[in-house]
Amino acid sequence: xxxxxxxxxxxxxxxxxxxxxxxxxxxxxxxxxxxxxxxxxxxxxxxxxxxxxxxxxxxxxxxxxxxxxxxxxxxxxxxxxxxxxxxxxxxxxxxxxxxxxxxxxxxxxxxxxxxxxxxxxxxxxxxxxxxxxxxxxxxxxxxxxxxxxxxxxxxxxxxxxxxxxxxxxxxxxxxxxxxxxxxxxxxxxxxxxxxxxxxxxxxxx
Numbered sequence: 133x134x135x136x137x138x139x140x141x142x143x144x145x146x147x148x149x150x151x152x153x154x155x156x157x158x159x160x161x162x163x164x165x166x167x168x169x170x171x172x173x174x175x176x177x178x179x180x181x182x183x184x185x186x187x188x189x190x191x192x193x194x195x196x197x198x199x200x201x202x203x204x205x206x207x208x209x210x211x212x213x214x215x216x217x218x219x220x221x222x223x224x225x226x227x228x229x230x231x232x233x234x235x236x237x238x239x240x241x242x243x244x245x246x247x248x249x250x251x252x253x254x255x256x257x258x259x260x261x262x263x264x265x266x267x268x269x270x271x272x273x274x275x276x277x278x279x280x281x282x283x284x285x286x287x288x289x290x291x292x293x294x295x296x297x298x299x300x301x302x303x304x305x306x307x308x309x310x311x312x313x314x315x316x317x318x319x320x321x322x323x324x325x326x327x328x329x330x331x332x333x334x335x336x337x
Contacts, residue, residue, distance in 0.1 A: 141179055142166070144193055144271050153271025154193035155206035157186055184247040193270065200248050202270035204232045208243045211236060212264050213276040214253065215285055215293055221269075222279050222310060225300045227293070235277075253289060262322040280311035284319040287328040302332055 142164070147153060152160040161171050171188065174180040181189045187207055196202075198221065205211055211234040218233070219225050231251040236242070238256035263281025267274065277285060283305050286298035305311050313333060320329040 141192065142174065142190060144190060147190065148271060151273060153202065153206065153268065153273065154190045154195075155183065155202050155270060155272050156188055156190070157206065158188070161188070184245075196270055198269045201232050202272045204234060204245060204248050204250055205269060205274035206272045207245055207248075208234060208236070209274070210240065211243075211274065212255065213269075213274065214255075214282065215251075215277075215289060216297070218277045218282040219286070219297075219301055221276060222282060224279060224282070224304050224308070224310060225297065227297045227300070251292075253292070259323045263319050278311070278315075278319075279305050280315035280319045281323070283311065283316055284323055284325050284329055287320075287332075288323060288325045290328075299332065302329075303336065306336060 144154060146164055147156050147160060150160050150163040158168055158171060171180065175182055175188070179191060181191055183189050183203055184207070187203060189203075201213060201217060201221070205213065213221065213233070214235045215233040216227055216229040216231070219227060220229070229251070231249040233251045233253070235253050235255045237260055238254045242252055263278045263284075264275050265278050267276050283298070283301045286293050286301045290298050302316070305316070306313065316329065316333065317326075320326045
């Protein structure tokens with residue numbers, strides 16, 4: 133898609149067409165025919181904001197409460213939003229965190245992220261994919277753990293998030309119908325956490 137030097141704006145629809153969202157990288161702009169020089173002109177004109185090194189944001193899109201999450205997901209395309217950040221996004225529990233919690237493959241190189249507080253955990257084996265679902269945040273396509281998977285992860289990583297957080301997540305997820313006992317049980321089995329989760333599931337039955 134060729135864009136002239138006189139282009140006055142950049143739309144979210146155009147960015148979506150190249151796999152980006154409100155947050156995007158120079159490579160996404162280049163795919164739309166926007167040179168780095170043109171991108172800098174857009175920054176000067178207030179059409180685009182430079183958020184961090186190699187990351188820009190379309191000013192025409194109203195920011196949401198998930199601004200930081202969207203930025204981190206744009207910076208780390210392979211990331212999976214998980215644990216406390218996933219709980220917050222799904223509306224489960226009361227635990228809040230200023231950090232954006234993401235998971236990356238066990239052998240993947242840890243990304244360098246400047247300007248945003250990030251907590252990184254590792255997923256390996258079946259847990260890399262099971263219960264990981266696609267979603268979009270501020271137009272940025274990414275992935276997140278489902279409610280059932282998120283509950284199970286809270287037990288798996290209880291030393292990081294706290295046992296009380298895991299128990300609260302389990303109680304509220306079942307009470308609010310965000311996941312069933314069977315869904316949580318299956319996620320626990322696939323992720324090797326059956327022994328951690330089943331005693332508490334039985335106690336709430």
